Amino acid sequence: MKVYDVAVVGTGSVGSAAGYYSSTMGASVVQIDSEYPPHCKGSHHGETRLMRHAYAEGEKYIPLVLKAQCLWNDLELKTNKPIFHRVGVLNIAPKNTDFYKNVLMTAQQYNIPIKQYTTLEIQKRWPNWTFDASYIGLFEPDAGYLNAPLAIETYLSESRKIGASQLFGFEVIKIQYCETRDFVIIQSADGKEVYAKQVIVCAGTWIGKIFPELPVQPKRKVFEWFNISDQKLSEEKGFPAFAIQLKNSATYYGFPAKNGQIKIGRHDGGQNISTLNENSEYETYTNDAIEVEGLLKNHLSGVEHLSHGAACSYDMSPDEDFIIDWLNSKKNIQIVTGLSGHGFKFVSVLGWLMAQRALGKAIDYDLSAFRLNRFNDKTE
Ligand SMILES: Cc1cc2nc3c(=O)[nH]c(=O)nc-3n(C[C@H](O)[C@H](O)[C@H](O)COP(=O)(O)OP(=O)(O)OC[C@H]3O[C@@H](n4cnc5c(N)ncnc54)[C@H](O)[C@@H]3O)c2cc1C
Incomplete structure (x- = not known):
């Protein structure tokens, strides 16, 4: 009977990275997913995700996002894949x-290069x-x-090369620590079991199917691709990605056009859903x-x-901050969830930190702001 050092449940964004870093640290690893990542049923499809360092969401994210950027750079260097x-x-x-x-404020505090533009200056440099x-x-400029999808594919293929096992099409319904045998049992919907000393659960929007007590609300969000009539909007011509809040608080994001199409989405709004089927087509x-x-x-x-659109899902926490914590006092089941529509940029660092914690290493980053007990949840 095989007992893995680390099992990762949900190997989309964070899970693909957690499995990779656990493997690089010498652990025997199994990466488990109900789908075949990358795929279109979670939070990671639609090609692109913004990578910003000066962060409107708050100072507690900055050390993490700066380390995340270093890890993305390392991954690119190692694999020669154009991820960032x-x-x-x-x-x-x-x-x-x-x-x-x-x-x-975060740019000034952390010496992140940033340049301020009046609206006239904006129009002069980017007339659209x-x-x-x-x-x-x-x-x-450095964002x-x-x-x-390429990042996930890369983490998964690199994990395989190092020797990680991968169980895809394996829907987990229960994860439970067995005290008598001192390992965690992961059960699938069709009655199979996997055993591991440590489990990292990164099941994204649908983590509530495994742990219904978690305060995570799935939300449907769409994004759209438009044809452009002005080449100045293209990446080749130097149009930047963008994050924009209007006076009515509507918040939009977008990417420079590629192949004649610009992708734009709105961060606020969307529809609360409770099943994957409700995350219906655009x-x-x-x-x-x-x-x-x-x-x-x-x-x-x-x-x-x-041109076309797509629907994706956010895993919303009540305060839109991440949830990163141990789920039991034995500290062998940890979760990363509630990424609330802004988590991809952190995938590298979260995977790296979860791997270190699973392998008993001390971490140099303060994750206390992301603990579950801030909601006074008695999950332990
Ligand atoms: C439209 C949209 C735009 C976004 N824009 C940005 C952005 O610009 N910048 C940014 O930083 N972030 C952005 N995000 C957020 C970011 O993409 C997510 O926070 C991130 O992808 C979530 O990663 P995850 O690993 O939690 O989830 P996922 O990548 O969805 O992975 C979860 C995995 O768990 C698996 N799983 C679920 N349940 C089970 C089960 N029971 N058994 C086994 N496996 C299971 C799923 O199949 C999936 O593969 C955006 C998200 C969306 C939807």
Whole structure:
């Protein structure tokens, strides 16, 4: 009977990295997933994810995101895969918003290169943008975007090379520590069992199917690709990725156009769902087609008609901050969830940290802000 050092349940984004780093640290590893990652049933499809360092979501994320960038760079160097695209990220928001203040404050505090632009200056450098003078721009040249499916594919293939086992099409329904045998038992929907000393659970949006007590709300979100009529919007011509908050608090993100198409999404809004089937195709809801209308109508020119869209899911925590914790007092089951639609950039560092903790190593990063007990949940 094989007892792995580390089992990773859910090997999409964070799980693919956790399995990889556990393997590089010499552990015997099994990576388990109900699907065949990367795939379109979780939170990671749609090609691209923003990689920002000056972070509106708060200071506690900055040491993590800076380490994440180093790990992404290392992965690229090692595998020669174009995972990170350093196209810069342009943040635009009204001057009086926390969004603007936090991006500026975190950049100053951590010496993250950033350049401030008035709206006139924005228009001069990127003429497709139009904003009134109450807005301000902060351009981070070292930021950009990650190719999410390629990153996952890379972590998984590199893990295989090092010797990790992979069990795909294996839907986990129960994870339980067995005191008499001193290992964790992972049970599948069709009655199979896997055993491991340590389990890292990264089941994303659907973690509640395994641990219903966790405060994670699945949310459906769409994003869209539009044909462009102006080549200035393309990556080749130097158009940056962007994160934009409007006066009505609507928050949008997007990427420079590739092959004549620009991808844009809206971060706020969306539909709460409770099953994977409810994460239905793009345009099931009438709202889908107007998600990014507020940005296109009033602020961005050079975008023509819609090409296509897709639906993805967020795993929302009650305060939209991550949940990273041990799930039992024995400290052999840990979870990473509640990434709330902003987790991909951290995938490398979260996988690396989870691997270290699973293998009993001390970590140099403060994860206390992400503990479950901030919701007074009595999960232990
Ligand atoms: C539209 C959209 C835009 C986004 N934009 C950004 C962005 O610009 N920047 C950014 O940093 N982040 C962004 N995010 C967020 C980021 O993509 C997610 O936070 C991240 O991908 C979540 O990773 P995960 O490992 O938790 O989930 P996933 O990648 O979904 O992986 C979870 C895995 O668990 C598996 N699984 C689930 N249940 C079980 C089970 N019972 N048994 C076995 N396996 C199971 C699934 O099949 C899946 O492979 C965005 C997300 C979306 C949806």
